[in-house]
Amino acid sequence: MTAEKTSYVVLGGTSGIGAELAKQLESEGTIVYVASRKTGLDISDEQSVYHYFETIGTFDHLIITAGSYAPAGKVVDVDVSQAKHAFDTKFWGAINAAKHGARYIKKGGSITLTSGILSRKVVANTYVKTAINAAIEATTKVLAKELAPIRVNAVSPGLTKTEAYQGMNEDDRNAMYESTQNSLPVGKVGEASEVAKAYLLLIQNTYMTGAVIDVDGGALLG
Structure with missing residues (x-):
């Protein structure tokens, strides 16, 4: 009798950290479902998320890396409608995914969110x-209590080299990387492959729930 494959759902998995994680999860013993706006899933749309999980059915682990855009600027300057749109995608999108994905997660499963x-x-x-x-991060801890025994954790990445910065002028992007590199104790900017390993830890370690893992090269040390 062949062992049942472990199944993963990676939302935001067509680019950046999510795509790298999906690649690291792929093996003969796994099934990896990848979805994002590019594949037609808008996680800010609750009905869309509800139907997506309905089509997949039961699975083991949910990982949400979608929605990194947010308008920058002072409170007095930022367009509130843009701020709400960013919340709709990254925060409410994560809530939609946890709410509707939890119903299909098998025993021993987990949900991993992404902060920063x-x-x-x-x-x-x-x-x-x-x-x-x-x-x-605050909601991760509440969900860990509410959804137990499903484990709920979060990864908090620092600056990571991904396609998210492709739209920047190359000189500006390189200057940002160099400035960050010089300010971090590790002396380098993070790679998506390094951040992805934190998700693997949270997925695989059955003694972790309500945790937030910082993968930031020491940026929070000041």
Whole structure:
């Protein structure tokens, strides 16, 4: 009798950290479902999320890496409708996924969310991303209690080299990487493959729930 395959759902898995994680999860003993806006799933649309999980059925682990965009700027300057749109995708999208995905997660399964260092590193002109990430981390702990025995954790990445910065001018992007590299104790900018390993730890370690793992090169050390 062949062993049952372990199944994973990676939302936001067509680019960046999510795509790298999906690649690391792929093996003969796994099934990896990948979805994002590129595949037609809008996680800010609750009905869309509900139907997506309905089509998949039961699975083992849910990972949400979708929705990294948020408008930058001071509270007095940022368009509130843009701020709400960012919340709809990253925060409410994660809630939609946890709410409807939890019903299909098998015994021993887990949910892993994604926050970011701005949840606890105070930087001017970043209130939208800061608030979203802080909300995700606080909610992770509540979900870990509410959804038990499903384990719920979060990964909080620092600056990571992904396609998210492709739209930037190349000189500006390189300057950002160099500035970050010089300020971090590890002396380098993170790679998606390094951040993906934190998700693997949370998925595989059955003694972890309600945890937030920082993968930021020491950025929170000040």
